[in-house]
Amino acid sequence: MDVILLERISKLGQMGETVKVRDGFARNYLLPLGKALRANAANKARFESERATLEARNLERKSEAQKVADVLDGKSFIVVRSAGETGQLYGSVAARDVVEILAAEGFNIGRNQVHLNTPIKAIGLHKVELQLHAEVEIHVELNVARSAEEAERQAKGEELTSVDAIYGVDEDALRPEDFFDPEADGIDEDEA
Numbered sequence: 001m002d003v004i005l006l007e008r009i010s011k012l013g014q015m016g017e018t019v020k021v022r023d024g025f026a027r028n029y030l031l032p033l034g035k036a037l038r039a040n041a042a043n044k045a046r047f048e049s050e051r052a053t054l055e056a057r058n059l060e061r062k063s064e065a066q067k068v069a070d071v072l073d074g075k076s077f078i079v080v081r082s083a084g085e086t087g088q089l090y091g092s093v094a095a096r097d098v099v100e101i102l103a104a105e106g107f108n109i110g111r112n113q114v115h116l117n118t119p120i121k122a123i124g125l126h127k128v129e130l131q132l133h134a135e136v137e138i139h140v141e142l143n144v145a146r147s148a149e150e151a152e153r154q155a156k157g158e159e160l161t162s163v164d165a166i167y168g169v170d171e172d173a174l175r176p177e178d179f180f181d182p183e184a185d186g187i188d189e190d191e192a
Contacts, residue, residue, distance in 0.1 A: 001026045002039035004047050007058055008134040009035060015058060016047065065133035068107065072130070073138040077101050078151040081144060083123050092119035093144055098128055101142070120144055125154065 001023045005013050009030075013019045018039045021030065030036035037043040047054075079101060082090045095114040102109045115129040126142045145151035 003030055003036035004039050004043060005030075005036050006047070006054055007035055010131075010134055015054065016051065062133050062135055065136040069132055069136050069138045072102075072107060072140060074140070076125075076141040076143055076155070077105065078148060079142050079144045080147060080151070081123075083146050087123040089121050089123065089144070092121045093126075093142065094119040098142070102140075123150075123154070 002018055002020050003026050005015055005017050005019060008014050012021070021036075026036065026038075031038070037047060079093055079097070081093065084090070095111050095116045098114045098116065099109055099111050109130060109132070113131050115131055120126050120142065123144045123146065126144060127139050128142055129137060129139055131137050143151045143155055145154050
């Protein structure tokens with residue numbers, strides 16, 4: 001199906017372009033959300049008459065998104081979650097969690113604006129892409145840790161998936177003699 005785009009859509013085209021898309025994508029996404037019109041003579045004339053209004057509205061949305069982007073770009077947020085010793089989370093951090101974290105900081109971001117291909121399932125520093133507008137894209141950093149103290153250590157560059165990092169034990173310094181008596185031959189004389 002050929003459609004006329006009413007706004008810029010990434011990987012598809014600019015405002016005013018006539019593009020060919022699959023019928024389902026047009027019927028279920030582009031047309032109901034008002035992002036496109038069917039490409040016919042009447043709609044082409046309608047688009048040309050409304051072009052100035054659409055461009056002004058698009059520019060206004062872009063400037064609002066840019067204001068938010070200037071404040072939000074490059075910020076780091078701490079996310080405290082339960083995790084095992086290897087750093088594997090017991091749950092995950094998904095797009096809705098990112099929206100809640102940003103809302104707690106006073107930013108109103110929609111779930112469809114968070115581009116997280118797969119949920120975060122391990123502690124560490126993770127970059128998350130936010131697309132505030134078709135032309136405004138930023139990245140924020142999520143510091144996923146077991147506690148606020150670990151998040152601070154992680155932000156300084158420390159790796160928190162080893163026993164030493166978690167419990168303060170140096171794995172390399174451990175020797176079998178520390179746990180077993182080399183003199184013992186395995187049989188207690190009192191039991192024999």
